Amino acid sequence: MTTTTERTSQGTAQGAQPLTAPLVTDALRLGGDWVTGDGGSFTVTDPATGQAVQTIHQISADQATQAIDAASEAFLYSGWKELLPHERGGYLRTIADLMVDNLDRLATIQTLNTGKTLSETRKLVASAAGTFRYYASAVESREEPVTPRRGPWQTVSVLEPLGVVAAITPWNSPVASDAQKIAPALAAGNAVVLKPAEWTPLVAMALMELVVESGLPEGLVTVLPGKSSVIGDAITGHPAVAKISFTGGTSAGKLIAHQAAERLIPTTLELGGKSPTIVCEDADIEQALQGVLFGIFSSSGQSCIAGSRLFVHQSIYRDFVDELVRRTRALHIGPGVDPDTDVGPLVHRRHRESVAWYVDRARSEGGAILCGGKAPDDPALAAGTYYEPTVIEGLGNSSATCQEEIFGPVLVCLPYENDDDLIAQANDTVYGLAVGIWTPDFLRAHRLAGAIDAGTVWINTYKQFSISTPFSGFKDSGLGVDKGMDGLAEYSKRKSLYWGLESTPMTWGKH
Numbered sequence: 001m002t003t004t005t006e007r008t009s010q011g012t013a014q015g016a017q018p019l020t021a022p023l024v025t026d027a028l029r030l031g032g033d034w035v036t037g038d039g040g041s042f043t044v045t046d047p048a049t050g051q052a053v054q055t056i057h058q059i060s061a062d063q064a065t066q067a068i069d070a071a072s073e074a075f076l077y078s079g080w081k082e083l084l085p086h087e088r089g090g091y092l093r094t095i096a097d098l099m100v101d102n103l104d105r106l107a108t109i110q111t112l113n114t115g116k117t118l119s120e121t122r123k124l125v126a127s128a129a130g131t132f133r134y135y136a137s138a139v140e141s142r143e144e145p146v147t148p149r150r151g152p153w154q155t156v157s158v159l160e161p162l163g164v165v166a167a168i169t170p171w172n173s174p175v176a177s178d179a180q181k182i183a184p185a186l187a188a189g190n191a192v193v194l195k196p197a198e199w200t201p202l203v204a205m206a207l208m209e210l211v212v213e214s215g216l217p218e219g220l221v222t223v224l225p226g227k228s229s230v231i232g233d234a235i236t237g238h239p240a241v242a243k244i245s246f247t248g249g250t251s252a253g254k255l256i257a258h259q260a261a262e263r264l265i266p267t268t269l270e271l272g273g274k275s276p277t278i279v280c281e282d283a284d285i286e287q288a289l290q291g292v293l294f295g296i297f298s299s300s301g302q303s304c305i306a307g308s309r310l311f312v313h314q315s316i317y318r319d320f321v322d323e324l325v326r327r328t329r330a331l332h333i334g335p336g337v338d339p340d341t342d343v344g345p346l347v348h349r350r351h352r353e354s355v356a357w358y359v360d361r362a363r364s365e366g367g368a369i370l371c372g373g374k375a376p377d378d379p380a381l382a383a384g385t386y387y388e389p390t391v392i393e394g395l396g397n398s399s400a401t402c403q404e405e406i407f408g409p410v411l412v413c414l415p416y417e418n419d420d421d422l423i424a425q426a427n428d429t430v431y432g433l434a435v436g437i438w439t440p441d442f443l444r445a446h447r448l449a450g451a452i453d454a455g456t457v458w459i460n461t462y463k464q465f466s467i468s469t470p471f472s473g474f475k476d477s478g479l480g481v482d483k484g485m486d487g488l489a490e491y492s493k494r495k496s497l498y499w500g501l502e503s504t505p506m507t508w509g510k511h
């Protein structure tokens with residue numbers, strides 16, 4: 001266990017005491033054994049209470065290297081890549097079953113670690129199990145085409161695994177983002193090392209226990225709990241790593257893309273966003289109000305696809321925003337374990353400081369804070385990292401507040417004049433992750449969906465997902481695709497086989 005001073009230096013609540021029973025096995029899985037990390041320690045605190053949950057021994061760069069060596073051995077020699085797709089699928093289904101059997105445990109661990117509501121973390125675990133099932137079926141049903149003949153040969157385009165995939169995930173929805181990388185990578189025949197975010201390692205470590213229980217050959221999945229400053233380069237620079245699948249912030253994503261380019265290995269990058277939500281003058285107002293509220297304030301706004309820039313037609317702007325503010329004030333702020341909670345705490349004290357800094361800057365830019373803009377006054381919430389849902393107006397789209405990702409419960413509202421003005425403003429951002437459009441006019445929705453540069457468009461709904469539908473970000477929001485059959489293709493390489501069909505030798509060179 002770390003001392004209070006050590007814990008404080010890791011950014012945790014001073015004086016907090018860890019829970020007596022550990023939630024997860026605090027060790028690295030290496031060579032069929034559990035090995036204690038020797039790269040320092042980090043105490044996870046419950047963001048709802050400030051109470052310590054568990055101290056984790058993070059791994060060192062040497063241990064990360066050893067784990068990737070072991071993953072490479074497993075890829076080459078465990079027989080995994082030689083299994084038939086339905087045989088690999090069987091293991092994925094077993095992992096999914098174990099996740100469902102442990103749903104309450106995994107959801108509770110994730111709520112204690114991230115502050116998310118239990119209703120959300122239950123859905124995330126169920127959806128992560130569904131991701132394993134989907135890729136079990138997807139790999140069984142994907143086809144390798146026999147391509148049209150252009151001569152006396154037959155051509156087949158086959159798919160092969162890449163090798164060791166380094167999966168790097170952020171803190172906001174760990175179990176879902178972990179599954180979206182591990183499941184397709186494994187299904188396609190690869191080995192995976194997963195580095196969870198420092199603040200939220202617990203659910204990935206619990207998943208590691210289930211992977212061991214599933215009987216998957218050792219070394220094919222390894223969770224690497226550690227700091228990016230300690231193990232990041234050991235992962236991205238390891239010669240056996242054949243692909244990096246990264247979800248996180250745009251600046252880290254660009255750095256990783258540079259590192260991958262040096263080694264000419266592929267990356268999938270799912271990065272930040274500043275997504276517009278558009279309420280047209282003919283929108284169903286009730287539907288739009290609830291959709292906008294959910295789009296920004298669910299998960300306390302800590303979502304890459306949060307609808308954080310609200311555009312409302314100027315003819316309905318005042319009434320719409322006033323009612324939105326009234327409903328925002330009525331949201332119930334509380335711990336994730338309380339079934340009445342709409343808005344839980346932010347993930348970490350340092351993240352709340354960051355959100356508060358952005359709101360202070362909005363004030364200094366001349367923004368009017370219509371509600372929120374501070375931690376709640378309720379003394380019962382004082383020990384947690386809560387921040388009130390905040391609505392801001394009075395800023396132009398070019399302001400820093402409208403341009404930069406805040407990643408918290410902060411919505412900025414802008415009126416627009418007409419569709420041309422709207423499209424120009426909506427696209428005036430470095431990001432291109434998602435957009436929400438509220439209008440019953442089919443043709444208008446179709447036109448706006450085509451004109452706005454975003455990987456996902458929601459029309460009269462928001463923040464809904466299907467694992468079978470590809471997800472990608474445009475511009476600074478990313479590169480490559482997660483989910484769906486395209487997401488599986490990201491973890492394979494194509495090889496073309498030509499079979500000669502002639503029984504006589506080539507005539508070339510015979511004079």
Ligand code: NAD
Pocket residue numbers: 168169170171172173195196197198227228231232233235236247248249250252253255256269270271272273303304305405407433473477478
């Ligand atoms: P982050 O970029 O700080 O970290 C993400 C992960 O990368 C963490 O595990 C971190 O330890 C690791 N990392 C950072 N630098 C690294 C390096 N040089 N080498 C190896 N690993 C490194 O992001 P965050 O603060 O954890 O997450 C929030 C960000 O994630 C937001 O910008 C959000 O929009 C984005 N996000 C995007 C999506 C998407 O699908 N597009 C989904 C969720 C979150």
